Amino acid sequence: MKALNDLYIFVETAKHGSFSNAALALEVTPAAISAAIKRLETQLDVALFIRSTRSLRLTSEGEMLLDKATVGLKSIQEGIDQISQAQGEIGGNIVMSAPSDFGRNLLLGWLDEFSDIYPNITVNLELADSVSNLYNQPIDIAIRYGVPPDSRLVALPLCPRNRRIACAAPSYLEKRPPIREPNDLLEHNSLCFQLTNTMDNHWSFIRNGDSQTVSVKGNFTANDGDAVHRWALLGKGVIYKSILDTANDIKTERLKPILLDWETEPCPVYMVCVDRRVLNPTTSALHQFLKGKCEQHLQEVERYLTQHHYSQIA
The missing domain is CATH 1.10.10.10 (Winged helix-like DNA-binding domain superfamily/Winged helix DNA-binding domain)
Known part of the structure; x- marks a missing residue:
């Protein structure tokens, strides 16, 4: 095949x-x-x-x-x-995996809507920030950040415009020095994601050709993206995460974006499978549904930032 x-x-x-x-x-x-x-x-x-x-x-x-x-x-x-x-009609079982933060805070609700549209579909969902081996594990599709390095995989874009964003709870920012430049993060507590031996503590920003990568530090790290997100909501420090993951909290002002006049790292989202055979009418319908949801979610937070006089996201 x-x-x-x-x-x-x-x-x-x-x-x-x-x-x-x-x-x-x-x-x-x-x-x-x-x-x-x-x-x-x-x-x-x-x-x-x-x-x-x-x-x-x-x-x-x-x-x-x-x-x-x-x-x-x-x-x-x-x-x-x-x-x-x-x-006959679209239906059957889909086995899928997704990152913890995206899965818990966005995907669960979207899958509920999807099942209302297609009631004959069942979903087995695995939430984990480790990268699933789709060749060895019984997983049909996976949601992943970034273009997969394995060119053998079929990667369907869900949100190619997604980027990262630096933000923190207002309760944290009120007590600490202002953050106007990326290097100001060195004076702050940064909450980092760590997977195996790799620490996500090198945060990059670009403005007018000036590129700055800051090696941040903090007193909390986790191998679960949702845990890092929740620490930020508790006012423990600054996070540098996907805009999609933080959009609801930004719109409800539980998190305040910072350094928006700096361009941040791309964080595109893809739906990945091992072979185009997996893209049957059911998985194709799910791809189109999730793609629309991601774009709508991103547009909503962009409108919010514009209406509240934040700098436009690059």
């Missing part, structure tokens, strides 16, 4: 004329496109494309394969569509 998926990617790449355009159309990374084409060329022992820095065109072998693959994939898709129609 992986070869079939590679053939599909080959046809789409030929149609769109570049790896990057095909990646956008298929909602995967350019690296995943490149890896699929390389696997296919290795298996066939021929070059399918002639590549240059500005163009991409088929070889004679590539043109021959394109004709046959287009016809074959169309026939296969017709068979799949017939099976889908026979299965």
